[in-house]
Amino acid sequence: MNFDRITEKLEILADAAKYDVSCSSSGAKRNNQNKGLGNSTGMGICHSYTEDGRCVSLLKILLTNHCIYDCAYCVTRKSNDIKRAAFTVQEVVDLTINFYRRNYIEGLFLSSGIFKDADFTMERLVLVAKKLRLEENFNGYIHLKSIPGASDELMKEAGLYADRLSINLELPTEKGLKLLAPDKNREDMIKPMNYVKNEIIVFKEEKKLFRNTPKFAPAGQSTQLIIGATQENDLEIIQTADSFYKNYQLKRVYYSGYVPIADDARLPSLQSKVPMVRENRLYQADWLMRFYGFKADEILDPNLPFLDLDVDPKLSWALRNQHIFPIDIQKADFEMILRVPGIGVKSAWKIIEARRFSHLNENHLKKLGVALNRAKYFISYGLHFGNLKFLNSSNLKQFILGNTKSKYQDQYNAQLALF
Amino acid sequence: MNILLYDHTFEGFLTAVFEAYEFKLKQVKIVKEALQTEQLFAKITKVFTQAPKAERVYQKLKTLIGDLGLHRMLYTFLSEDEDLETHLWAVVQYALNNSKRNIIQDFSHPSVLKLSQYEQMVHREKHRMEAFVRFRLTLDDIYYAEIEPDFNVLPVIAKHFKDRYQDQKWMIFDQKRTYGIYYDLHKVELVEMKFANHLNKQEGLEMLVKDEKLYQHLWQTYFKKTTIQARKNSRLHIQHVPKRYWKYLTEKFPV
Structure with missing residues (x-):
């Protein structure tokens, strides 16, 4: 192996892949049976964290950054004057295996610029996965990017070797896509996504009849939306995410605050800040839909289509629905306890368990890990109504904010001024 | 007070539990032998680890607090915290005094909650090491x-x-x-x-x-x-x- 050349390629192709947020390695079980390499238990592992605090779980690279498309938001766009490089299939296989053996990574996330055409590119991605599985007996995690417009045959093969397949919608609306990526169309993205969704359903059916049906993309599909490159509001973004969760049974939708990379009149200027707080609030809203039983249309009021930046979406919902509270912690259903600001899924379970044994008080909740600084205004303990006198006041929000300090405090002013 | 010294092994701890009940000791404190300090008014006994005694305590605890409870006890033990014996002992007594139901999820009991926190701490470190x-x-x-x-x-x-x-x-x-x-x-x-x-x-x-x-x-x-x-x-x-x-x-x- 020519290490100098590989190092240079790695510099270019890891750098170009870093804007893909997903680094999840969970959700796929692969047992190491006959003295092979690797074992996936279904639990992801972050082997390290980048200096911007993101999980490093997979070797995330592009096969090549040569690309025939010219999408305005993308660093590898055709018209951008940058160094280009391409790995060979074998080079990616060697890197993955050697990193994995040293316990650096959980597996590979392989994406690519589109060279020649969709199938030509997809074929090479599939070849890497196939080699890893069949020649190296590799049971680690493989995430492949589905190339828009790839044929069903190739997607079928991809699903047999990969754990996850993803295709990035990038822009939350078709209007945005037309503006920034005129040579792409949503149809081409949705076709492979739809095919994979149906194949996963077929697999699940067959699995019921034949135990050893070969796995098909066991960790499902995901997608990514760029936030803040175009004018979409949060309501549109949440609705898009919700419809993709429902219609294509996606495992995850990732939100990626737009990092300014190009001087283009269609895009925010190079000086603009990455909308990190907004991105964070969107993830919180996403969590509310996936784990807290909230419906998309509960999270935002259509008249105010942006998420509050100064309070989290659950608190914001509670403030809009003060009439539902207080909730009796001793008697309320699990679903209602989950809706109390400051109570997460784990502490909600602990409350359910603990209240079978004793009458809970504020002290108990604190020890169970509840964020009382928010929760205390919304709950009662049977006969005790500690802080509830504030609940009906119109300035409850100011009151809560006055008693808590957010790590994002310094960013509010700067960001709020934009709207 | 009765201080029982054990050899820093989990089996040793379980043997100490056995003997505390065997001799009907009151006001028991189980301590690692290397951490022994001079105590006025305390009776200090050194426990010799015996696998059969440990096994009996283990099986009894299994019926009382199940695999989850034992898992939590083992993780607590691996934390090497200086108070861990106090909490383990308190949970063992609480379990034996309430043999009609499994108390391991009763997070309103301070030591039961503490055990779940030890478990969480050690589990996080386990996960970290699998990563790092x-x-x-x-x-x-x-x-x-x-x-x-x-x-x-x-x-x-x-x-x-x-x-x-x-x-x-x-x-x-x-x-x-x-x-x-x-x-x-x-x-x-x-x-x-x-x-x-x-x-x-x-x-x-x-x-x-x-x-x-x-x-x-x-x-x-x-x-x-x-x-x-x-x-x-x-x-x-x-x-x-x-x-x-x-x-x-x-x-x-x-x-």
Whole structure:
């Protein structure tokens, strides 16, 4: 192996892949049976964290950054004057295996610029996965990017070797896509996504009849939306995410605050800040839909289509629905306890368990890990109504904010001024 | 007060529990023998670990608090915390006094809650070690790693690495507790040894295969390039990768 050349390629192709947020390695079980390499238990592992605090779980690279498309938001766009490089299939296989053996990574996330055409590119991605599985007996995690417009045959093969397949919608609306990526169309993205969704359903059916049906993309599909490159509001973004969760049974939708990379009149200027707080609030809203039983249309009021930046979406919902509270912690259903600001899924379970044994008080909740600084205004303990006198006041929000300090405090002013 | 000294093993602790009940002792405190201090007005007894007694306590506890409870007790034990015996003893008594129902999820009891917190702490460290172990390939064809975990997690990470790396020899050595686990392609064994000159960053270089440095360099390159500078957030970074672990993390070696 020519290490100098590989190092240079790695510099270019890891750098170009870093804007893909997903680094999840969970959700796929692969047992190491006959003295092979690797074992996936279904639990992801972050082997390290980048200096911007993101999980490093997979070797995330592009096969090549040569690309025939010219999408305005993308660093590898055709018209951008940058160094280009391409790995060979074998080079990616060697890197993955050697990193994995040293316990650096959980597996590979392989994406690519589109060279020649969709199938030509997809074929090479599939070849890497196939080699890893069949020649190296590799049971680690493989995430492949589905190339828009790839044929069903190739997607079928991809699903047999990969754990996850993803295709990035990038822009939350078709209007945005037309503006920034005129040579792409949503149809081409949705076709492979739809095919994979149906194949996963077929697999699940067959699995019921034949135990050893070969796995098909066991960790499902995901997608990514760029936030803040175009004018979409949060309501549109949440609705898009919700419809993709429902219609294509996606495992995850990732939100990626737009990092300014190009001087283009269609895009925010190079000086603009990455909308990190907004991105964070969107993830919180996403969590509310996936784990807290909230419906998309509960999270935002259509008249105010942006998420509050100064309070989290659950608190914001509670403030809009003060009439539902207080909730009796001793008697309320699990679903209602989950809706109390400051109570997460784990502490909600602990409350359910603990209240079978004793009458809970504020002290108990604190020890169970509840964020009382928010929760205390919304709950009662049977006969005790500690802080509830504030609940009906119109300035409850100011009151809560006055008693808590957010790590994002310094960013509010700067960001709020934009709207 | 009755102080029972035991030999720092889980079996030893269970034997102490057995004897506390056997001799109907009042006001019991179970203490590691190395941590013994002079006590006025206390009767100090040294407990000799006996497997049959430990086994009986183990089986009894299994019927009272189930596998989850025992798992929690074992993890508590691995935390090496100086108060752990107090909480374990309190939970054992609470379980025996309420034999009609399983009390292990009664988080309103302070020691039951404490055990679940110990479990969480140790589990987090176990997970961290599964992530932060960095192997280096030595000339003996062994993938070798050193760690210094906060808690004694080697016994509980062995399975993870055995399942994962079946076709390579590997060893993970706990520098703090000076023992390791070694996999020889068939089974995992405990190894105790003193390294006169262990594989340190510089001095051990001659024992590594030729390509090892190059792969380390590739990994460092990757780590650097996958960071988005515009989003840099050192506080978050350090929260996820606390500095005490950097010593053994290849990507954090000074270049």
